[in-house]
Amino acid sequence: MNQPIKAYIKQLVQEAVEQSLSQGKTAISIGRKKYVIANWKMNQNLQETLSFFQKIQDEDGVEVVICPPAPLLLPAHTQIMQEGKKLSLGAQNVHQEEKGAYTGEIAANLVKEFGCQYTLIGHSERRQYFQEDDQTISLKVKRALQEGLTPVVCIGETLEQKHQAQTEKVLTSQILLALEGVNPADVIFAYEPVWAIGTGESASPEEAQKMHHYIRAVLSHIDKKSAEQIAILYGGSVNETNAKEYALMPDIDGVLVGGASLKVDAFQKIITVFAKGD
Numbered sequence: 001m002n003q004p005i006k007a008y009i010k011q012l013v014q015e016a017v018e019q020s021l022s023q024g025k026t027a028i029s030i031g032r033k034k035y036v037i038a039n040w041k042m043n044q045n046l047q048e049t050l051s052f053f054q055k056i057q058d059e060d061g062v063e064v065v066i067c068p069p070a071p072l073l074l075p076a077h078t079q080i081m082q083e084g085k086k087l088s089l090g091a092q093n094v095h096q097e098e099k100g101a102y103t104g105e106i107a108a109n110l111v112k113e114f115g116c117q118y119t120l121i122g123h124s125e126r127r128q129y130f131q132e133d134d135q136t137i138s139l140k141v142k143r144a145l146q147e148g149l150t151p152v153v154c155i156g157e158t159l160e161q162k163h164q165a166q167t168e169k170v171l172t173s174q175i176l177l178a179l180e181g182v183n184p185a186d187v188i189f190a191y192e193p194v195w196a197i198g199t200g201e202s203a204s205p206e207e208a209q210k211m212h213h214y215i216r217a218v219l220s221h222i223d224k225k226s227a228e229q230i231a232i233l234y235g236g237s238v239n240e241t242n243a244k245e246y247a248l249m250p251d252i253d254g255v256l257v258g259g260a261s262l263k264v265d266a267f268q269k270i271i272t273v274f275a276k277g278d
């Protein structure tokens, strides 16, 4: 990273920390749309998917998005249409190019055609196992928007970065690079501390709120109005028992759920928590 960007990030971190500390609470915490998003990762087969969509119920006041593995998008879409439910679909990843010789990759326009309105971008598992860096993620965000998909950009620090007190710096850099050349209002962010994913060790609601507030403070440096509107979701070991505590936090606008989204009953309870509000 070049020096001017580094200096800019440092200045942003300082200002955002000060703003975050001085306000304590975000002024505008109501009126934002709520989201409950399921990330099935590489789980569920066709039969399990059809059965899930038969059983799961939409609820007013919350946008429910399911992100199944790519080959299950079309059957899921068909099932949702048949059931007439208000459920949305998201891809777990899309490629940054429109089309071409990229064996095994997934085109954004194709998932859109298969009924997706959303796509996850930059999940930590993509960053870790598929070497996705912030530059690639930035291109993917642009591609998703070009194809009419809403990107759900995943950001978060590793355990090592947390221990080195790097969290704010990491998040700031991830946010700035993801939003390069993009209208922030078109994006959803998911704060997923890497150390909390699939470990059963979730960030406490207070800890998550603090980071969400920080993320919103960084966003307000880019565009104050958008920052008040952007949904910031928490992800990392969310389940039907702890969801309520996150829902009570003013800067947490929903959750991105892995393991607990595979079980209809658990996931339905999480939807209800966010539909009812606090």
Ligand SMILES: O=C(CO)COP(=O)(O)O
Pocket: 039, 123, 192, 196, 197, 198, 199, 200, 235, 236, 237, 238, 256, 257, 258, 259, 260
């Ligand atoms: O990675 C996640 C969602 O994208 C979180 O996974 P878990 O809910 O299984 O921790």
